[in-house]
Amino acid sequence: MAQAPTADWGITVVGERQHTVRADDVTEATLTTGRVRVSCASGDRYDATWRGVGVGDLLDGASPPAETTHLVFESDSGYAACVPVGDAIGGLVAVERDGEALAEDESYATRFVAPGVDGARFVKGVERIRALSLPPEADPTEYENLDLDSPEYEKTDA
Template sequence: MDGVVVFDGDDPNELADAPTSFVIGSGGERRAVDAAACADRSTVTREYTIRCATGERTTASWTGVPVTDLLDIVDAPAETTHFRVESEDGYAICVPVADALDGVVAFEGDGEQLRETRPYALRFLAGDIDGERLVKGIHRIDLLSLPADADPDRYETVTLDNPEYE
């Protein structure tokens, strides 16, 4: 897939010239992905209605890399149970992979580059996940294989969302 760069480490700043980059990992494998570089080949545009904690609903078209393609990038094992998404400021969610499968890592909203209209360049969206859990300013994605009795909330940090992110 175009836009995929293999590197050692977990700092997307190694791709500093690509503000739409993030790291995805599964087990010991890590890859840096520049979502916008995939624009010609591996992107989709999907409409999502975001349900904010305030009760407000907003519908928009979002363009980005499908979660299913991200799973292929790191050859996600069949045992993968959860999709953990972390923002640049440490805000992180951990959702069942089944809930994330219709999702995208978006770099455009309603045809506009996020990095040009927002204080962040990437956003995770998926249909069955509440708005306050749709991570903005993505830095890292981890694919986890959690045992059935594990508490996915232990892999979350949901109190740090950057106040500049609308």
């Protein structure tokens, strides 16, 4: 099977079990494509076609508990975003944008993207995904480390 165009990366996925997906595990057959509109804090807006591994596929090996309400996406730099599971499951951890490997143009090889999710939560350099079961009164932002004043802050247009 052909190898997908990726860099050297690994993502640890934590649910009832923990497993790691590495670049070498990803083949052309395991990639999916999605189109997402991104709005940067700088005012730039663009539609991009992202290609990567579906969040649901990444979760399969970790067996997240049935009561999972949120997923925390953590970067290699400590940036972390807590996303409702219903929103995150439709996303992917991208390795390409508009046909180009992220690692060729950026300082990161992977990026979480999902339609309808605020761009500040489009974590770059994803290295870990954790399943959380939060009670209704919990504040998901307590599980985040977002620097909204950073030029990295982006949001998607709904």
